[in-house]
Amino acid sequence: ARLRKLSPLAAGVPPKLSADAVLPAATPLTTTVQQTEKMVVIGASTGGTEALRVVLEALPADCPPIAIVQHMPEHFTAAFANRLNAICRVTVKEAQDNDAMRRGQVLIAPGNMHMLLKRNGSRYYVEVREGPLVRRHRPSVDVLFRSAARYAGRNAVAAIMTGMGDDGAAGMKELFDVGAHTIAQDEASCVVFGMPQEAIKLGGVRKVVSLEEIAPAIVRAC
Numbered sequence: 001a002r003l004r005k006l007s008p009l010a011a012g013v014p015p016k017l018s019a020d021a022v023l024p025a026a027t028p029l030t031t032t033v034q035q036t037e038k039m040v041v042i043g044a045s046t047g048g049t050e051a052l053r054v055v056l057e058a059l060p061a062d063c064p065p066i067a068i069v070q071h072m073p074e075h076f077t078a079a080f081a082n083r084l085n086a087i088c089r090v091t092v093k094e095a096q097d098n099d100a101m102r103r104g105q106v107l108i109a110p111g112n113m114h115m116l117l118k119r120n121g122s123r124y125y126v127e128v129r130e131g132p133l134v135r136r137h138r139p140s141v142d143v144l145f146r147s148a149a150r151y152a153g154r155n156a157v158a159a160i161m162t163g164m165g166d167d168g169a170a171g172m173k174e175l176f177d178v179g180a181h182t183i184a185q186d187e188a189s190c191v192v193f194g195m196p197q198e199a200i201k202l203g204g205v206r207k208v209v210s211l212e213e214i215a216p217a218i219v220r221a222c
Contacts, residue, residue, distance in 0.1 A: 019142040025051040031078040038064045038155050038222040039146045043141030045071040045163025047191025058215035064222045065101035069139045074111035081108045097128040109139035117149035135167035145171025154179030157221045158161040161185045164197035173204030184208045
């Protein structure tokens with residue numbers, strides 16, 4: 001008998017949702033506040049834990065506020081943040097809902113929770129919440145990047161780093177389109193070039209640099 005080909009859903013594979021499932025695409029809100037401090041968003045996956053150490057260790061203690069999505073299981077992100085906090089000049093912590101984004105501080109999205117950038121006047125903070133998998137991930141880089149495009153716009157600096165798949169590529173194109181400075185890690189220094197490559201293919205990357213050049217590129221852009 002001929003085998004009937006199952007759809008991905010029937011076969012038990014979840015649909016690949018976009019950031020629309022968590023945050024609708026919208027016009028950037030940056031026109032309401034002209035003078036807003038620069039802020040940084042970073043996304044990484046496979047190979048990202050070591051790559052992020054390299055970047056964060058190289059940043060000055062007074063660097064602009066940073067929000068990071070690293071694909072990692074629940075309960076692992078707090079230990080990861082604590083380890084980085086012990087070796088970096090910046091303060092690194094696992095994000096909690098309504099944490100303010102401050103100079104010299106890095107917030108890492110908790111495993112199994114989405115993290116979104118929000119803004120109240122000129123003050124940035126993060127929202128940590130549940131929601132469906134986006135690009136089959138939670139937290140999702142696309143969700144963070146879309147929220148940054150909406151609430152920070154051209155004041156955002158974004159970096160997409162080593163990782164498998166395409167999470168973050170669409171969000172980085174949205175950031176590029178609103179005038180943000182977008183950076184991708186180059187193929188030679190990636191463990192897996194998937195995520196940066198997909199962002200480059202979509203035309204959302206202004207600069208491609210090696211791992212060691214990401215921190216200086218962020219500082220210059222800010």
